[in-house]
Amino acid sequence: PVSLCGNWDMVSNVNFEGYMIALGISLYTRKIALKLKHRKVIEQVGDQYVVKTLSTFRNYTFSFRVNEEFEEFTKGLDLRHCKSLVTWEGNKLVCIQEGEKKNRGWSHWIEDDKLHLELHCEDQVCKQVFKRV
Numbered sequence: 001p002v003s004l005c006g007n008w009d010m011v012s013n014v015n016f017e018g019y020m021i022a023l024g025i026s027l028y029t030r031k032i033a034l035k036l037k038h039r040k041v042i043e044q045v046g047d048q049y050v051v052k053t054l055s056t057f058r059n060y061t062f063s064f065r066v067n068e069e070f071e072e073f074t075k076g077l078d079l080r081h082c083k084s085l086v087t088w089e090g091n092k093l094v095c096i097q098e099g100e101k102k103n104r105g106w107s108h109w110i111e112d113d114k115l116h117l118e119l120h121c122e123d124q125v126c127k128q129v130f131k132r133v
């Protein structure tokens with residue numbers, strides 16, 4: 001599949017509010033977070049991915065190897081521990097974040113030169129699209 005690596009700037013963000021509510025993010029943080037334009041920086045070193053979500057308010061960085069379960073601590077988000085696993089499903093990089101929250105995960109793919117990210121938690125789905133910087 002096409003590489004997800006690079007720098008990406010947010011162009012749209014649908015139902016981020018619903019996703020944050022499902023995660024139990026405070027009203028105060030949600031108010032700020034909703035106004036942010038995120039930059040996604042995806043790097044690959046060997047078989048290790050590093051994904052950075054950057055904003056003027058807070059950053060969130062994690063890294064993983066595809067097909068290898070890892071401990072994820074969502075520092076700066078909802079402060080939960082997940083057992084996370086990222087796999088390729090066709091052209092989609094799919095993550096399942098097992099933990100306290102049901103149906104939690106995300107998937108990334110490229111479509112029309114844009115980076116798509118779908119985040120889900122419980123019954124909420126957030127859809128984000130990014131363009132290359």
Ligand code: RET
Nearest residue numbers: 025033038051053055058059060077106
């Ligand atoms: C920000 C700002 C502070 C509040 C919240 C944030 C959410 C970040 C999220 C990042 C998810 C990244 C993923 C990347 C996958 O490749 C922007 C740090 C709630 C939800 C899943």
